[in-house]
Amino acid sequence: MADPTTENERIARRVPESIVTEDNLDLVEEVFTEDAVEHAPFGQEARGTEEIRESLRRWLEAFPDFSATVEDAVTEGDTVAMRVTLRGTHEGDFMGMEPTNESFEIQNMVFTRIEGGKVAERWLHPDTLGMLHQLGILSPPGGISAQT
Template sequence: MASASTPPGTPEANELVVRRFPEEVATEGNIDLIDEICTEDVADHSPFGEQKGREELKEQLRGLRESFSDFSATVEELVTKDDMVAMRVTLRGTHDGPFMGAEPTGKTFEVGNMVFSRIENGMIAERWVQPDVFGMLTQLGIVEAPEM
């Protein structure tokens, strides 16, 4: 969704639409924005499973926000080439709801996340999401790190 001064399909427009996912959907909890910024058949690939379509993606995000009511995703860096945008993102939250079968620990986490998004006609068509799940689960006390 390019602004009036940013023509659609440009690297700048692609970056603007991709930033909206972590900033507005994940952090602000505006999950219905997925209808505006993602294609109807958006594909999302992550360690939490493959999601196909807007409704599956919304359900996954709702679950994440139920597990971490203060969840936030901060964009640290963006790199764009053609229809692909790569982001380095910092994820944060407090474990105050069930997550991956674990009861709330009340602990917080802060981990890195890499997201690659493919843009099609000004919308996110596909995402590859690689958060530091091991670091997250370790910080939350759900798993123990092996001794080195």
């Protein structure tokens, strides 16, 4: 019998590594429970595999060269915490923002709950402010120096 901790990490890593980085949205139904929920920044949620697939499709259209590299993963019970480096170039509409053709590299904290061998819930906590700054969409407030 496989170690449940190792298996839960393997399942959680499939989203950033196999679905998103490899642009393989056909795996959504295989990896997520039918009623899975993704909690994203700005209070956005995707509920169910259809909404999750659509949300990921829009993201990949905005950032066609997108990649997510899992740097660290810690598993406790049914939850996997991952530190993930996100990279991409803004080449399509992103939340109503026209493409800037600028690239970003930020950190993202992802907490994934596994249920019955599938992803049931994910909480995404990317450095959104850093990303918007790197894309040239936002400038840091006066007097604060930003690192890019």
